[in-house]
Amino acid sequence: MRDTNLLTTRPDAKHPFAEASAIDSLKVLEPVYGLTTWKISATRKSMPSSIQPEEWTSAREAYEVGNDTWLTTNQVLVIPQDQIVDRPSNFSDDPGSADFVATAVDSNGPVALWSQPNYASQPKRTVDPGTIWKIARYYCAPTGELWFDLGDNNWINAYYVANSLLYDFDAKTNGVAPNYETSFKNPLTITATNNDGPIALWKTPNYKAFNQAVPAGSQWQCYSVTYNYGNNDPIWYNLGNETNWLPAYYSSLANAY
Numbered sequence: 001m002r003d004t005n006l007l008t009t010r011p012d013a014k015h016p017f018a019e020a021s022a023i024d025s026l027k028v029l030e031p032v033y034g035l036t037t038w039k040i041s042a043t044r045k046s047m048p049s050s051i052q053p054e055e056w057t058s059a060r061e062a063y064e065v066g067n068d069t070w071l072t073t074n075q076v077l078v079i080p081q082d083q084i085v086d087r088p089s090n091f092s093d094d095p096g097s098a099d100f101v102a103t104a105v106d107s108n109g110p111v112a113l114w115s116q117p118n119y120a121s122q123p124k125r126t127v128d129p130g131t132i133w134k135i136a137r138y139y140c141a142p143t144g145e146l147w148f149d150l151g152d153n154n155w156i157n158a159y160y161v162a163n164s165l166l167y168d169f170d171a172k173t174n175g176v177a178p179n180y181e182t183s184f185k186n187p188l189t190i191t192a193t194n195n196d197g198p199i200a201l202w203k204t205p206n207y208k209a210f211n212q213a214v215p216a217g218s219q220w221q222c223y224s225v226t227y228n229y230g231n232n233d234p235i236w237y238n239l240g241n242e243t244n245w246l247p248a249y250y251s252s253l254a255n256a257y
Contacts, residue, residue, distance in 0.1 A: 007037055007077040007088070007138075007146065034163035037144040038065035040078070061090065077101075077165075079140045084117065084149075086137055091169060099169050100229040101135045103148055104162040106184050113154040117147030124154055128256040130188040132166070132227045132235050166227045181205075181226045188222040190237055191252035201244045205236035211243055220246070 042064040059072035077088035105111055110126035117139040127133070127150070137149035146158035164182035192199040194216050203209035205226040214220075220239040228234050235248035248254055 007035065007079055007140065034165070035146060035158050035161070037140060037146065038063075038071065038076075040065065044070070077138070079138050081140055082142050084137050084139045088138065101165055101167040101169075102132050102227050102229070103135055103150075103156075103158075103165055104182050104184070104225055104227070105129050105131050105133070105156070105160060106162040106186055107160045108186050111156060111160040113150065113156055115153050115155070117141070117149070117155045119157075121155075127156070128253060129186065130184070130190070130222065130225065130237070130253050131256050132225065134229070135165075162225075168229065180228045181224055183224040184222065188237075190220050190222045190239065190246065192216060192218050192220065192246060192250060193252055193254065194250050199246070199250045201239060201246055202236075203243045203245070205238075205245045206231075207233075211245075220244075 040063045044062045044064070045060075059074050061073045062070045063073070063076070063078070064070050073090045076090070078090040079085060079088055105127050107129050110128055112123040113125050113127060115121040115124050118141075133148075133150040133156075135148045136151045139147040139149075139155070141147075147155045148158060148161070149155050162182040162184055164179060166180060166182055168178035168180070192201075192214050198213040198215055199218075200213055201211045203211045222237045222239055224238040226236045226238075226245075233247045233249055236245045237248065237251055237253075238244065239246055
């Protein structure tokens, strides 16, 4: 496992990553933030029954990433170093039809996609900030630099995506709890669009609780996005206060995919 990198996946306050010192008597250290890479020095297959929090009690494996400092399989993707792979090695080889890992483009302007996971290759196209893309393949360079293939050899450097990946895998099989929301380092300006009149904003990222109607053409700052591949409207943008959600279909990004 010494030539394997860990990719941490989710840094938000609700689900902080915690390093663990002395695995048999857990001590939580500073949070480990998303899209950081760590070299595995050792692997532990069994967890002490008394370990807390939940990320540890349900973990199938833990990985040492420093002197008596550990992360669990619940907190990371495991990617072989200097290899292009379809799936993290800590995930099942038999994915369900709804399983996914996705990423949100996060920058101040359009981002170039490349034909290979390096800047020596040819740029192919650009993608807009705020758009969501399923990850088809992964590459972690010997330096720890991360690249994601968004499909058909369209590679993006992880510097230009949000710090939290979006994903849903069978937790019983893979030991990884789902994450459907990420925030933006670079807030977006989104226009609400609808040819038929005012646009509804919702209290949660679904159509269950109406909040308010806003004028077509009104512009909003967007600070986070949710994505759930299995839903009919999988992408929702948060326009403030955690209670103003706009489906991507009624946004200025609807045609950006």
